[in-house]
Amino acid sequence: MGLTRLLALVRKEFLALFRDPKSRMILIMPPLIQLVVFSYAATLEVRNVDVMVLNRDSGHWGAELTSRIEASPQFHLVQRTDDPAELREAIDREWVIAAVEIGADFSRDIESGVTAEMAVILDGRRSNASQIVSGYISSIAAGLAADTPAGQRLATVRVGTVARNWFNPNLEFKWFMVPGLVASIAMLVGLLVTSLSIARERELGTFDQLMVSPLRTHEILIGKVIPPILIGFLHITLFILAAVWIFGIPLRGSVIALYAAAFFYLVSLVGFGLFISALAATQQQAILGAFLFLVPAMLLSGFATPIANMPGWLQVLTYVNPLRYFLVIVRGVFLKDIPLAEIIAETAPMAVIAAITLPAAGWLFRSRLE
Amino acid sequence: MTTLRRGRVRRLTALIRKESFQIIRDPSSILIALVLPLILLFLFGYGVSLDTSRxxxxxxxxxxxxxxxxxxxxxxxxxxxxxxxxxxxxxxxxxxxxxxxxxxxxxxxxxxxxxxxxxxxxxxxxxxxxxxxxxxxxxxxxxxxxxxxxxxxxxxRALTATPLLVQQRFWFNPELKSRNFLVPGSIAIVMTLVGTLLTSMVIAREWERGTMEAMMATPVTAWELLAGKIVPYFLLGLASMSLCVGLAVFLFGVPFRGSILALYALSAAFLMPSLGQGLLISAVTKNQFLASQLALLSGFLPSFLLSGFIFEINSMPLVIQYVSMIVPARYLIPSLQSVFLAGDIWPMFLRSILVLLGFGLVLFAVAIRKTAKRIT
The missing domain is CATH 3.40.1710.10 (abc type-2 transporter like domain)
Known part of the structure; x- marks a missing residue:
C-alpha cells in the first residue's frame, strides 16, 4: 500500500517538474550553459597576454633578448618603447601585464663578464597571472644567460630540473575544471529543485491538498527526496559523458564506485535542500536560501582554490560541505584511479552529513506544520 | 507650468518614499543588500586565496x-x-x-x-x-x-659571475596578496546582486501581483514610475558598495590609494547598466522565479566568470573573449582594482564610465520600451 502511494507521489513530482516550462528551463538550460562557459572560461592558465619591452641597450644582447621575448608563444603582442612614461601608462592602464626594462650597459656587461641586470615590472593588481608571466620571462632570461660567454663557461656544470606531471601530462586546466563541474553543477540543480519543491506547493496552495491526502508525513518527505536524487544522477551521467566525449578527459577509475559515492553525495545535498524548503514560505525565499547555501559551498570546497590556502577556522567549516568530499572523489576517479579505501574514506563524511540533515529537515518540516 | 512640475516632483518623491518603505520592510531585500554582501566579502577576503603560500x-x-x-x-x-x-x-x-x-x-x-x-x-x-x-x-x-x-x-667557487640577474618589481601589490585584488573585485559582484538580482525580483513581484497595473491606473507616467523604482535601488546599491569598501579597507587592510570621487563615479556608472538589466529582466519575465534565474545567469555568473575578476580573459577562447565585451563588470573591475591599489588613473576610469553609461542607456531604453508596451 505504502509503496504504491509513494510511487504515485514520485510520479506526480516528476510530472510537476517537467510539465512546468519554468522548472524545465532550470533543469536544462543553466546547467548546459554553465558547463560550456565554465569549462572554457574558468582557467587560471595565462596565455596571449601583452607585454612591453623598453630596450636602452644598443648592443647585440638587448636585441637578442627582445627578439626572444617576441618569439615566445605565451605572449600575444610585444610592444616596444623608448619612453619610460609610455611604459608606466601601459602598465597603469592594463594595456600590458608586464614590461621588461633593459639597461644601457646590458650588452657591455655581458661581454665583459660582469653580472648584467634586467628589470621586469609586473602588474600586481593581477598578481596571480603576473607571477606566472614572471616565470615565463625568467625562463627566457635563463635561456639567454646560458648562451652568454659567461653562461657557456658555467654550462659545464649546469643543473636542471626535469618535470614529470602525473595524471595530467600537459597540465591542462580543463582536466581539473570539468570533473569539478560534474560535482558542482549536480549540486546546483539538486539543491534548487529540492528547495523549491515544498515552497512551490505552499505558494500555490496545493500543499494543503497533499496534507489531507492519505499520505503520511514521512511518505511526503520521501516522495520529495527521490526525484531530486534521480535528477542529480541524470545530470551526473550527462556531465560524465560530456567530460569523456566532448572534453576528452580520461576516466581512469571505477565508475561504479563513483556512482555509489554520488548516491551519498546527492542524499546529503537533498537534506540541505529540504531544510531550506521547510524554512522558506515563498519560492523567492527558497531561491535566496539556496543561493545563500550554494555560494559558500562552491567557494569553500576546493572547486576553484585549494582548501589548504584558507585560514584554519574556515577550513573547519568546510568539513560540513558535501562538495568538498565529492570533489576529491570525482577528480580522483577521473584522473588518478584512487583506491577504493580512499573513496570510502571520503564517502563516510557525506553519509554522516546525510544522516544528520535529512532527519533534521524532516523534524523542521513537521514542526513547521503544527 | 510650475504647478505641473511641482506635481511631478511631489509624485516622484511619494513614489520613492513608498519604494523605500518596501525595501526596508522586505526581508529579502535586506538579505540581498546587506547579508549577502557581507558573506561574499568574507568568503573572498578569507576563503578564496590564490596565494600558494607554502x-x-x-x-x-x-x-x-x-x-x-x-x-x-x-x-x-x-x-x-x-x-x-x-x-x-x-x-x-x-x-x-x-x-x-x-x-x-x-x-x-x-x-x-x-x-x-x-x-x-x-x-x-x-x-x-x-x-x-x-x-x-x-x-x-x-x-x-x-x-x-x-x-x-x-x-x-669563484668560477664566474652570474651572467644575468632578473629583478622583479610587482607594482601596486608588492606582497602579492590575492586578497588585494579579489576583495575589490567582489564589490562589483555585490553591486550586480543588488542592481540586477534584487531589482529584477522585486519589480517582477509587482507584475506578478498586479500592483504594477494598479500603479499605471494612477496619474503617474511610466517614466516617473520607473524612476521611482530605480532611485531607491540605486541608493541601496551605493550603500552596499560603501559598506563593502569600509570592510575592505578596515577589516581586510586592502590599501585604498585612489579618491572617493573616483570610487563613487565608477560605482554610480556601473549601477546604470546593472539596474537597467534588472528592469529589463523583470519587464520581460514578469515572474519572480524566472527573473531570479535570468538575473543569476545573465548578471551574477558573467560578472564572476567573464570579467577578469579571477580568470584571465586573454587566456579564454576567442569566442568567449568577444562575449565578455558585453559584460559590464569587465569594464568596472580593472578600474575598481586600480582605485584601490594603483590610485586615480582618470583616462582609464573615464573610458570605463563612458562605456558603462552607454550600456546603461541602451538597457534603460529597451526596458522602458518593454514596460510601456506592457501597459498598452
Missing part, C-alpha cells in the same frame, strides 16, 4: 653526499616549500595521489658524480597534474630554488 613537498635524497645535503638545505630554507625528507620516492607516491603533498622533488642517484663530471645532472620534479595551478607553482619554484643554489655555488 606547499608541502616530499624531498627524496637517493644519495647522501655533502652536495646533495647542501641542495636539500636550500629546498628546506625556501619560503615556498614545507619539506619532508625521505630516501625513496615510493614513500611519497601515495601522498601525492591523495593530494597530501603538492609534489615530489627527487635528487637522483649519481647526482654528485654527474655534477663533478659535468654531465648535466637534473633534479626531478614530480607534480600532481590533477591540480594544474599548484603543479605550475611547484615546478617554477623548484626550478628557481635549483638555479639560486647553483648560482651561489658558482659564486662561492
Amino acid at each position: 606547499t608541502n613537498v616530499g624531498l627524496v635524497l637517493e644519495e647522501t653526499t655533502p652536495v646533495t645535503l647542501e641542495l636539500a638545505a636550500s629546498f628546506q630554507n625556501s619560503r615556498y616549500f614545507d619539506v619532508t625528507v625521505g630516501h625513496d620516492r615510493r614513500e611519497f607516491a601515495e601522498d601525492l595521489v591523495q593530494s597530501r603533498i603538492g609534489g615530489i622533488l627527487v635528487i637522483p642517484n649519481g647526482f654528485t658524480a654527474d655534477l663533478t663530471a659535468a654531465r648535466h645532472p637534473a633534479v626531478q620534479v614530480i607534480v600532481d597534474g590533477a591540480d594544474p595551478n599548484t603543479a605550475n607553482f611547484v615546478q617554477n619554484y623548484a626550478a628557481g630554488t635549483v638555479s639560486t643554489w647553483e648560482a651561489q655555488r658558482a659564486a662561492e
Whole structure:
C-alpha cells in the first residue's frame, strides 16, 4: 500500500517538474550553459597576454633578448618603447601585464663578464597571472644567460630540473575544471529543485491538498527526496559523458564506485535542500536560501582554490560541505584511479552529513506544520 | 507650468518614499543588500586565496653526499616549500595521489658524480597534474630554488659571475596578496546582486501581483514610475558598495590609494547598466522565479566568470573573449582594482564610465520600451 502511494507521489513530482516550462528551463538550460562557459572560461592558465619591452641597450644582447621575448608563444603582442612614461601608462592602464626594462650597459656587461641586470615590472593588481608571466620571462632570461660567454663557461656544470606531471601530462586546466563541474553543477540543480519543491506547493496552495491526502508525513518527505536524487544522477551521467566525449578527459577509475559515492553525495545535498524548503514560505525565499547555501559551498570546497590556502577556522567549516568530499572523489576517479579505501574514506563524511540533515529537515518540516 | 512640475516632483518623491518603505520592510531585500554582501566579502577576503603560500613537498635524497645535503638545505630554507625528507620516492607516491603533498622533488642517484663530471645532472620534479595551478607553482619554484643554489655555488667557487640577474618589481601589490585584488573585485559582484538580482525580483513581484497595473491606473507616467523604482535601488546599491569598501579597507587592510570621487563615479556608472538589466529582466519575465534565474545567469555568473575578476580573459577562447565585451563588470573591475591599489588613473576610469553609461542607456531604453508596451 505504502509503496504504491509513494510511487504515485514520485510520479506526480516528476510530472510537476517537467510539465512546468519554468522548472524545465532550470533543469536544462543553466546547467548546459554553465558547463560550456565554465569549462572554457574558468582557467587560471595565462596565455596571449601583452607585454612591453623598453630596450636602452644598443648592443647585440638587448636585441637578442627582445627578439626572444617576441618569439615566445605565451605572449600575444610585444610592444616596444623608448619612453619610460609610455611604459608606466601601459602598465597603469592594463594595456600590458608586464614590461621588461633593459639597461644601457646590458650588452657591455655581458661581454665583459660582469653580472648584467634586467628589470621586469609586473602588474600586481593581477598578481596571480603576473607571477606566472614572471616565470615565463625568467625562463627566457635563463635561456639567454646560458648562451652568454659567461653562461657557456658555467654550462659545464649546469643543473636542471626535469618535470614529470602525473595524471595530467600537459597540465591542462580543463582536466581539473570539468570533473569539478560534474560535482558542482549536480549540486546546483539538486539543491534548487529540492528547495523549491515544498515552497512551490505552499505558494500555490496545493500543499494543503497533499496534507489531507492519505499520505503520511514521512511518505511526503520521501516522495520529495527521490526525484531530486534521480535528477542529480541524470545530470551526473550527462556531465560524465560530456567530460569523456566532448572534453576528452580520461576516466581512469571505477565508475561504479563513483556512482555509489554520488548516491551519498546527492542524499546529503537533498537534506540541505529540504531544510531550506521547510524554512522558506515563498519560492523567492527558497531561491535566496539556496543561493545563500550554494555560494559558500562552491567557494569553500576546493572547486576553484585549494582548501589548504584558507585560514584554519574556515577550513573547519568546510568539513560540513558535501562538495568538498565529492570533489576529491570525482577528480580522483577521473584522473588518478584512487583506491577504493580512499573513496570510502571520503564517502563516510557525506553519509554522516546525510544522516544528520535529512532527519533534521524532516523534524523542521513537521514542526513547521503544527 | 510650475504647478505641473511641482506635481511631478511631489509624485516622484511619494513614489520613492513608498519604494523605500518596501525595501526596508522586505526581508529579502535586506538579505540581498546587506547579508549577502557581507558573506561574499568574507568568503573572498578569507576563503578564496590564490596565494600558494607554502606547499608541502616530499624531498627524496637517493644519495647522501655533502652536495646533495647542501641542495636539500636550500629546498628546506625556501619560503615556498614545507619539506619532508625521505630516501625513496615510493614513500611519497601515495601522498601525492591523495593530494597530501603538492609534489615530489627527487635528487637522483649519481647526482654528485654527474655534477663533478659535468654531465648535466637534473633534479626531478614530480607534480600532481590533477591540480594544474599548484603543479605550475611547484615546478617554477623548484626550478628557481635549483638555479639560486647553483648560482651561489658558482659564486662561492669563484668560477664566474652570474651572467644575468632578473629583478622583479610587482607594482601596486608588492606582497602579492590575492586578497588585494579579489576583495575589490567582489564589490562589483555585490553591486550586480543588488542592481540586477534584487531589482529584477522585486519589480517582477509587482507584475506578478498586479500592483504594477494598479500603479499605471494612477496619474503617474511610466517614466516617473520607473524612476521611482530605480532611485531607491540605486541608493541601496551605493550603500552596499560603501559598506563593502569600509570592510575592505578596515577589516581586510586592502590599501585604498585612489579618491572617493573616483570610487563613487565608477560605482554610480556601473549601477546604470546593472539596474537597467534588472528592469529589463523583470519587464520581460514578469515572474519572480524566472527573473531570479535570468538575473543569476545573465548578471551574477558573467560578472564572476567573464570579467577578469579571477580568470584571465586573454587566456579564454576567442569566442568567449568577444562575449565578455558585453559584460559590464569587465569594464568596472580593472578600474575598481586600480582605485584601490594603483590610485586615480582618470583616462582609464573615464573610458570605463563612458562605456558603462552607454550600456546603461541602451538597457534603460529597451526596458522602458518593454514596460510601456506592457501597459498598452
